[in-house]
Amino acid sequence: MVHTQHQPSTFxxxxxxxxxxxxxxxxxxxLSGAPVNDLPELVTPLVEQGLVVRREGRMAGxxxxxxxxxxxxxxxxxxxxxRSAAGALDEFYTAFLPINSEFKxxxxxxxxxxxxxxxxxxxxxYDAQIIDQLATTDAALRPPLQQLAESLPxxxxxxxxxxxxLERIRGGDNAAFARPLYDSYHDIWMELHEDLILSSGRxxxxxxxx
Numbered sequence: 001m002v003h004t005q006h007q008p009s010t011f012x013x014x015x016x017x018x019x020x021x022x023x024x025x026x027x028x029x030x031l032s033g034a035p036v037n038d039l040p041e042l043v044t045p046l047v048e049q050g051l052v053v054r055r056e057g058r059m060a061g062x063x064x065x066x067x068x069x070x071x072x073x074x075x076x077x078x079x080x081x082x083r084s085a086a087g088a089l090d091e092f093y094t095a096f097l098p099i100n101s102e103f104k105x106x107x108x109x110x111x112x113x114x115x116x117x118x119x120x121x122x123x124x125x126y127d128a129q130i131i132d133q134l135a136t137t138d139a140a141l142r143p144p145l146q147q148l149a150e151s152l153p154x155x156x157x158x159x160x161x162x163x164x165x166l167e168r169i170r171g172g173d174n175a176a177f178a179r180p181l182y183d184s185y186h187d188i189w190m191e192l193h194e195d196l197i198l199s200s201g202r203x204x205x206x207x208x209x210x
Contacts, residue, residue, distance in 0.1 A: 008034035011075045012154070013042050017052065017064045018072040019195045024061040027183060030161055031191065033154070059181075081152060082199050088151035089200040095144040096196060097207055099137060103189060104209075106133045110177055121174055131169055134177070134185070138166055145192075152199065158192045 016031035017023055028043075029036045043062055046052040051068035055061055064072065076082060082089075110130045113119050121127055142159065149156030165185035168176035178186035197204055 008032050008038070008042060010042070010046070011079055013039075013046065014051065014064065014068060014072045014075055015079075015154075015195075015198075017062055018069065018076075018198060019191050022055065022059065022061045022063045024181075028062060030157065030183075033157060076198065085148070085152040086200070088148050089196065092144050092148040092155075093196060093200055093202070096141075096193075099140050099144075100193065100208070102140070103134075103137050106130060106137055107178055107186060109133065127174070131177075134169070135166060138162060155192070155195065158188060158195075161188045162192075 012032040025036050165176050176184050
C-alpha cells in the first residue's frame with residue numbers, strides 16, 4: 001500500500017516549486033500534499049525570506065527565486081527520505097525510460113495523424129484509439145511508480161492525479177491530454193519526470209528525451 005498522507009514541510013513546498021517552476025495554488029497543493037487552505041501559512045515565510053515570489057493575475061502562482069533554488073539544492077541534499085531511496089530511484093528510472101519513450105510517441109500521435117497532417121480531433125475513432133494507447137502506457141507506468149512510492153511516498157501523489165487526468169480525457173475533455181497549465185496528463189507526466197531527475201541527482205540527457 002502506498003502512503004501519501006504526511007505533514008507538509010518547507011522541503012515539500014520548495015521541492016514542489018523546483019519541480020513545477022510556476023505553480024498555481026491547486027497544483028502546489030497536489031504536488032506538496034498541503035491543503036490549499038494551509039498554503040499561506042507555509043508559503044508566506046518563504047516569501048519573507050526571499051526564497052519564493054508570488055505572482056497574481058492570469059498567471060497567478062508561486063515560484064522560487066534564485067536564492068530559493070539554492071535553498072532547494074541544500075534541502076534536497078540533506079533530505080534523508082530521498083537519500084535513502086537512491087536505489088529505488090535508480091530502479092524506477094531504468095523502468096521509466098522505455099515507458100517515457102512510448103508516452104512521447106502517444107503524444108505525437110495525438111497531435112499529428114501523419115508528418116504533415118495535424119489531428120483536428122474530428123475523427124472520434126482515431127482519438128479513441130490514441131486514448132486506449134495512453135491508457136496502456138498509464139497501466140505500464142503504475143506498478144513501478146507504486147513500487148517507488150513505497151520508498152519515497154511523494155511519488156505516490158502522482159498516481160491519483162494521472163488517473164484523474166485520464167478520466168477527464170475519457171470523458172471528452174481533449175485538453176486534459178496535453179494542454180499546458182491545465183493540469184493535463186502531459187503536465188503531470190512532465191512533473192513526474194522532472195521530480196525523478198532532481199531526486200536521483202541526474203542531468204537530463206538524450207535518454208530522457210526518448
